[in-house]
Amino acid sequence: MKKHSARVAPLSACNSPVLTLTKVEGEDRPRENVVGTTDLQTAAGQTGAETSSNRRWLHCCIRVTTVQVQKALWGVAMVICVCSSWAGSTQLAKLTFKKFDAPFTLTWFATTWNCLFFPLYYVGHLCKNPERQTPRQRIRECCKFFGDDGLSPRVFFTKVAPFGLLWILTNYLYLQALRKINTTDVSALFCCNKAFVFLLSWIVLRDRFMGVRIVAAILAIAGIVMMTYADGFHSHSVIGITLVVASASMSALYKVLFKMVLGSAKFGEAALFLSIVGSANFVFLSIVPIILYFTHVEYFGSPENIPWAYLCGVAGLLFAFNILVNFGIAITYPTLISLGIVLSVPVNAMVDFYTCDIHFNTVRLIAVFIICLGFLMLLLPEDWDQWIIQLSTKLRKRDEPAEGSGEAGAGTTLGWRGRSRASTYAR
Numbered sequence: 249m250k251k252h253s254a255r256v257a258p259l260s261a262c263n264s265p266v267l268t269l270t271k272v273e274g275e276d277r278p279r280e281n282v283v284g285t286t287d288l289q290t291a292a293g294q295t296g297a298e299t300s301s302n303r304r305w306l307h308c309c310i311r312v313t314t315v316q317v318q319k320a321l322w323g324v325a326m327v328i329c330v331c332s333s334w335a336g337s338t339q340l341a342k343l344t345f346k347k348f349d350a351p352f353t354l355t356w357f358a359t360t361w362n363c364l365f366f367p368l369y370y371v372g373h374l375c376k377n378p379e380r381q382t383p384r385q386r387i388r389e390c391c392k393f394f395g396d397d398g399l400s401p402r403v404f405f406t407k408v409a410p411f412g413l414l415w416i417l418t419n420y421l422y423l424q425a426l427r428k429i430n431t432t433d434v435s436a437l438f439c440c441n442k443a444f445v446f447l448l449s450w451i452v453l454r455d456r457f458m459g460v461r462i463v464a465a466i467l468a469i470a471g472i473v474m475m476t477y478a479d480g481f482h483s484h485s486v487i488g489i490t491l492v493v494a495s496a497s498m499s500a501l502y503k504v505l506f507k508m509v510l511g512s513a514k515f516g517e518a519a520l521f522l523s524i525v526g527s528a529n530f531v532f533l534s535i536v537p538i539i540l541y542f543t544h545v546e547y548f549g550s551p552e553n554i555p556w557a558y559l560c561g562v563a564g565l566l567f568a569f570n571i572l573v574n575f576g577i578a579i580t581y582p583t584l585i586s587l588g589i590v591l592s593v594p595v596n597a598m599v600d601f602y603t604c605d606i607h608f609n610t611v612r613l614i615a616v617f618i619i620c621l622g623f624l625m626l627l628l629p630e631d632w633d634q635w636i637i638q639l640s641t642k643l644r645k646r647d648e649p650a651e652g653s654g655e656a657g658a659g660t661t662l663g664w665r666g667r668s669r670a671s672t673y674a675r
Contacts, residue, residue, distance in 0.1 A: 323584035330588030337565035344558040350546035351423040358563040362526025369519035393517035414502040421495035428488025443468035444500035464625035471619035478612040
C-alpha cells in the first residue's frame, strides 16, 4: 500500500475525506550579531537580541493565528457550499423525477461529468506549479498510483472497474430512494454512511477501537429502525429506507475498499481516477440507458421532452459537491466539510415543510436527531478524551495561580515594608 503526503479517498456521496496537504514555505531571516567593546554595549546588544527574538516570536504567533483564521473563514464558506450543493442536488433530483422518471439515466449522465475532474486539475496545476508538465507527462506521473505498470488493462478491470460499479450503485440507489420517500428522510438516513465506514474499517482495516464510535453506530442503527417505525412500516416507505441504507452501505464499501486496495492518492491521482471512472461510465454503460428506453423501463417520450436544465442542474451540483468534498481539504479542515453534509438535513427538512405534505411526528424528529448526533460523534478525533483532560487540567491550573498570587503579593508587601524600616533605622 502506498503512502503519500496528500491523501484522499474520492467518494460520490457523504464522505469525510482523510486528506492532509502540507506546504512548507521556507523563510530566510537575517541574523543580527551585536559586538560591543564595553559592558554597556554588551548589555545593549543582549537587550536588542532579546527584543528581536520577541518580535520574531510575536510575528510567528500572529502569522499562525492568521492562517488559522483564514482556514476557519474558508471553512465557513465551505460548509455553506457543501450544504447548498448536497441539499440542492437532492431537492432538484426530486423535482426532476416529476418530469423525467429515469433514475439510471440520470445517474449515468451525472457520472459522465466526472470526466472533467482531471482537466480542471491540470488547469490548476498549470497556474500553481512553476514546473509545467504536458498533459501526457502529468498523466504518466499520476498513473504510477496504480502500480509500476501504470494503468494496464488488467489494472483497469481489477482496480478501477469495481469502484466504478460501486459509484454507480451508490448514486442509483440514492436516486431510487428519492422516488419512494421524502428528501429529509433520505438525507438523514444517508448520514449513516459514516457509521458503516467505521464498522467496516474496524473489521477489515483493523482500525483503532473507539467506544464513542460504537455508540454512534448504535445510534445510527436505532435511527434507521425509528425512521421505519415513523411511517408505520408501510411497504412504500420500507422499500425507500432499504434503498437509501443500501446506498449508504455501497458508499462505505467503496471508501474502505479504496483504502485497502489502492491506499491513498494525491490530488492529481484522485482527479485522474475520477476522470477514468467517468470515461469508463460513458464508454461501457452508454448502452444501458438506450436498452432501458426501448424496453420502456425508463421511457421518457421524445428526446425533445427531456428537461435538460434539470439534468444539467443535478449533474452540476453533484459535480460541485464532489469537488468540495474531495479537494476542499486543501483550504480548510475536513471536519467542517463533514459538518456541511449533516447540515443539509435540516435544510431539506425546511424545504420539505414548506413544499411537501410531510408530517414531522415525534418519532421522525427523534430518529433524525439521533442519526445526526451519531454522525457528529463520528467526527470526534481519536484523542478527543485527552483533549478534554488537558482542557480541565488547564482550567484547574488557571485557578491555582490566582490563589497563590494573593499569598505571594502579601509576602512581597511585607518584604517591602521590612526593607523600608531597615532603611529608616540605617538613617
